[in-house]
Amino acid sequence: xxxxxxxxxxxxxxxxxxxxxxxxxxxxxxxxxxxxxxxxxxxxxxxxxxxxxxxxxxxxxxxxxxxxxxxxxxxxxxxxxxxxxxxxxxxxxxxxxxxxxxxxxxxxxxxxxxxxxxxxxxxxxxxxxxxxxxxx
Amino acid sequence: xxxxxxxxxxxxxxxxxxxxxxxxxxxxxxxxxxxxxxxxxxxxxxxxxxxxxxxxxxxxxxxxxxxxxxxxxxxxxxxxxxxxxxxxxxxxxxxxxxxxxxxxxxx
Numbered sequence: 049x050x051x052x053x054x055x056x057x058x059x060x061x062x063x064x065x066x067x068x069x070x071x072x073x074x075x076x077x078x079x080x081x082x083x084x085x086x087x088x089x090x091x092x093x094x095x096x097x098x099x100x101x102x103x104x105x106x107x108x109x110x111x112x113x114x115x116x117x118x119x120x121x122x123x124x125x126x127x128x129x130x131x132x133x134x135x136x137x138x139x140x141x142x143x144x145x146x147x148x149x150x151x152x153x154x155x156x157x158x159x160x161x162x163x164x165x166x167x168x169x170x171x172x173x174x175x176x177x178x179x180x181x182x183x184x
Numbered sequence: 185x186x187x188x189x190x191x192x193x194x195x196x197x198x199x200x201x202x203x204x205x206x207x208x209x210x211x212x213x214x215x216x217x218x219x220x221x222x223x224x225x226x227x228x229x230x231x232x233x234x235x236x237x238x239x240x241x242x243x244x245x246x247x248x249x250x251x252x253x254x255x256x257x258x259x260x261x262x263x264x265x266x267x268x269x270x271x272x273x274x275x276x277x278x279x280x281x282x283x284x285x286x287x288x289x290x291x
Contacts, residue, residue: 057268059268059272063279063283072286074289075285075289084285085281085284085285086278086281149275
């Protein structure tokens with residue numbers, strides 16, 4: 049392989065929360081709780097488990113990549129023809145937990161991957177239509 | 185850039201125009217005549233839509249004899265598909281909801 053590694057980008061969100069890792073872990077891994085803050089889902093805390101996150105604008109295809117209770121959780125996240133990995137890290141602190149989310153794998157040339165992703169395009173178009181309708 | 189956003193949104197807000205663009209994305213390069221056969225509007229109307237799509241950079245044209253062939257240029261959607269900033273906004277709002285949930289959970 050002599051290809052240069054494609055440039056990838058990440059989204060990182062970090063917050064210090066006044067709660068023990070155990071409580072946050074439940075919110076991240078129990079389907080009825082995930083539904084309250086993220087999306088409807090059929091998540092199971094099992095490596096390799098495939099699940100989807102569903103919202104009125106479409107759905108995200110996911111698969112659990114790694115899971116270590118109360119410490120780390122990562123899942124593949126595929127939507128609109130873009131494949132990324134979402135990794136949650138919980139670090140206990142004196143006041144609670146430092147929660148970190150990293151979504152990685154966005155390629156700088158990603159719009160090109162869009163070509164032919166017609167399924168994603170149709171959903172995107174529908175979402176766009178709604179946005180446009182709201183702004184008129 | 186807001187300007188390019190405006191142009192793209194306005195260009196794609198029209199359902200007929202969007203359908204033409206989708207067909208070019210899906211089926212590859214086509215002539216105006218082939219597009220008209222499936223568009224449900226007249227050839228002048230299709231040509232007008234193609235002109236607007238071309239101005240927005242969403243399609244490229246290639247004259248060949250008496251026909252002009254059009255193909256999609258999805259790369260022009262890049263300003264709307266700045267995934268990282270879109271997802272950052274998405275996750276910030278989800279973190280807010282997560283915090284709200286954590287407050288309401290017992291233990």
